[in-house]
Amino acid sequence: MSRAQQKEKTRRAIIDAAFAQLSPDKGFSSLSLREVAREAGIAPTSFYRHFADMDELGLTLVDEAGLMLRQLLRQARNRIEKNGSVIRTSIETFMEFVVGNSNVFRLLLRERSGTSAAFRRAVAREIQHFCAELADYLRKETACPDEYAQMQAEAMVTLVFHAGADALDASPESRVQITLRTIVQLRWLAHGAAGYGRRPKD
Amino acid sequence: MSRAQQKEKTRRAIIDAAFAQLSPDKGFSSLSLREVAREAGIAPTSFYRHFADMDELGLTLVDEAGLMLRQLLRQARNRIEKNGSVIRTSIETFMEFVVGNSNVFRLLLRERSGTSAAFRRAVAREIQHFCAELADYLRKETACPDEYAQMQAEAMVTLVFHAGADALDASPESRVQITLRTIVQLRWLAHGAAGYGRRPKD
DNA sequence: AAAATTAGCTTACAGTTGTAAGCTAAAAGT
DNA sequence: ACTTTTAGCTTACAACTGTAAGCTAATTTT
Numbered sequence: 001m002s003r004a005q006q007k008e009k010t011r012r013a014i015i016d017a018a019f020a021q022l023s024p025d026k027g028f029s030s031l032s033l034r035e036v037a038r039e040a041g042i043a044p045t046s047f048y049r050h051f052a053d054m055d056e057l058g059l060t061l062v063d064e065a066g067l068m069l070r071q072l073l074r075q076a077r078n079r080i081e082k083n084g085s086v087i088r089t090s091i092e093t094f095m096e097f098v099v100g101n102s103n104v105f106r107l108l109l110r111e112r113s114g115t116s117a118a119f120r121r122a123v124a125r126e127i128q129h130f131c132a133e134l135a136d137y138l139r140k141e142t143a144c145p146d147e148y149a150q151m152q153a154e155a156m157v158t159l160v161f162h163a164g165a166d167a168l169d170a171s172p173e174s175r176v177q178i179t180l181r182t183i184v185q186l187r188w189l190a191h192g193a194a195g196y197g198r199r200p201k202d
Numbered sequence: 203m204s205r206a207q208q209k210e211k212t213r214r215a216i217i218d219a220a221f222a223q224l225s226p227d228k229g230f231s232s233l234s235l236r237e238v239a240r241e242a243g244i245a246p247t248s249f250y251r252h253f254a255d256m257d258e259l260g261l262t263l264v265d266e267a268g269l270m271l272r273q274l275l276r277q278a279r280n281r282i283e284k285n286g287s288v289i290r291t292s293i294e295t296f297m298e299f300v301v302g303n304s305n306v307f308r309l310l311l312r313e314r315s316g317t318s319a320a321f322r323r324a325v326a327r328e329i330q331h332f333c334a335e336l337a338d339y340l341r342k343e344t345a346c347p348d349e350y351a352q353m354q355a356e357a358m359v360t361l362v363f364h365a366g367a368d369a370l371d372a373s374p375e376s377r378v379q380i381t382l383r384t385i386v387q388l389r390w391l392a393h394g395a396a397g398y399g400r401r402p403k404d
Numbered sequence: 405a406a407a408a409t410t411a412g413c414t415t416a417c418a419g420t421t422g423t424a425a426g427c428t429a430a431a432a433g434t
Numbered sequence: 435a436c437t438t439t440t441a442g443c444t445t446a447c448a449a450c451t452g453t454a455a456g457c458t459a460a461t462t463t464t
Contacts, residue, residue, distance in 0.1 A: 025318075032420080042441090042443090043442060049442070115226070148386070185356075192390030252411090
């Protein structure tokens with residue numbers, strides 16, 4: 001095996017080790033370099049051959065998580081074409097992602113409000129992609145005026161992410177409730193944004 | 203000074219020390235018992251005379267933060283009576299709280315999605331109070347049907363909290379934008395929930 | 405007045421952490 | 435074939451952590 005190949009392999013081992021050690025009770029910030037190295041099967045100091053410090057590893061993890069989010073978007077679009085119900089299909093797809101990749105979602109969720117400004121920015125950027133694509137869609141497909149599409153998308157993503165967070169701590173039965181609740185909330189938003197001309201009283 | 207009084211005093215010193223050490227770069231989980239004890243002016247081991255461990259201290263902090271939230275609600279109600287504009291006044295009051303007590307708000311924000319299930323539950327409970335009071339208000343004052351008041355309140359609180367989180371990282375000028383954005387989003391929700399009979403298309 | 409309780413102290417220990425220094429062996433470059 | 439580069443190793447150290455054990459002095463109880 002070439003040196004470059006081998007290096008890439010251990011790099012992956014480190015990343016996978018980090019993801020593997022994330023859990024409901026353990027966030028990235030309580031991950032230690034030594035632990036990660038141990039799980040990856042290398043000496044602690046060898047870690048530095050791949051990342052300058054834990055922060056650099058963390059940003060890599062966030063990047064990978066963002067990649068998975070974008071894959072999720074494509075998957076949702078496919079399903080919508082077959083199914084038709086935009087809001088319901090989107091939320092259900094998202095919920096499957098959250099439950100099936102809970103470690104990945106939790107990473108985004110925690111670092112979004114974590115202690116590192118760099119991490120927060122990185123997560124915000126990934127979520128921003130999400131919003132931008134949704135806003136595009138809203139502009140094309142709905143009665144929502146252009147300037148409001150972005151704000152509507154942001155509100156929707158906020159509510160859906162929050163629902164995902166709730167789902168992580170909930171039983172499978174309550175997850176159904178959370179999904180239903182979120183569907184209604186998103187419909188209100190869509191309805192409200194479409195009929196924006198008539199303002200509700202303050 | 204009586205023994206009980208003195209004890210209460212050091213207990214407060216510990217709590218205040220903990221709050222003081224929270225910062226944009228330092229969450230509760232990266233607070234050490236020794237650091238807190240040092241700042242409180244006591245020996246590390248004396249900490250145990252007041253709290254069984256750091257978790258117990260953390261839950262106390264969350265409780266205090268929740269108390270401040272409820273005070274905030276009362277303040278908002280007073281202002282609404284004078285001012286009239288419910289949504290705008292509420293959001294502006296909330297934003298003032300976030301900026302003025304950023305350490306307290308950050309605590310809630312972080313522990314809401316933190317690694318300790320007990321902390322998450324504690325924060326969820328405090329936010330639940332918020333939602334319940336708002337739902338009550340919505341039932342009385344708006345056209346929203348009873349069963350939807352709770353869901354609407356939850357959506358509103360989610361959006362407002364999220365706006366608060368954004369505000370923490372934003373410049374004063376962008377805070378104005380965030381506030382305006384949130385006002386519009388909440389109006390949509392109110393509008394959508396009031397006209398719930400006509401469903402928007404999926 | 406004597407006894408019991410206790411808030412806070414000092415000392416001590418074992419565990420973990422990040423990372424510096426320097427070696428080895430193998431791959432890549434010449 | 436010789437030199438350079440480098441991924442990974444071992445060893446080492448200083449800093450910090452939580453907390454156990456036991457003392458002191460002052461308040462409270464009896």
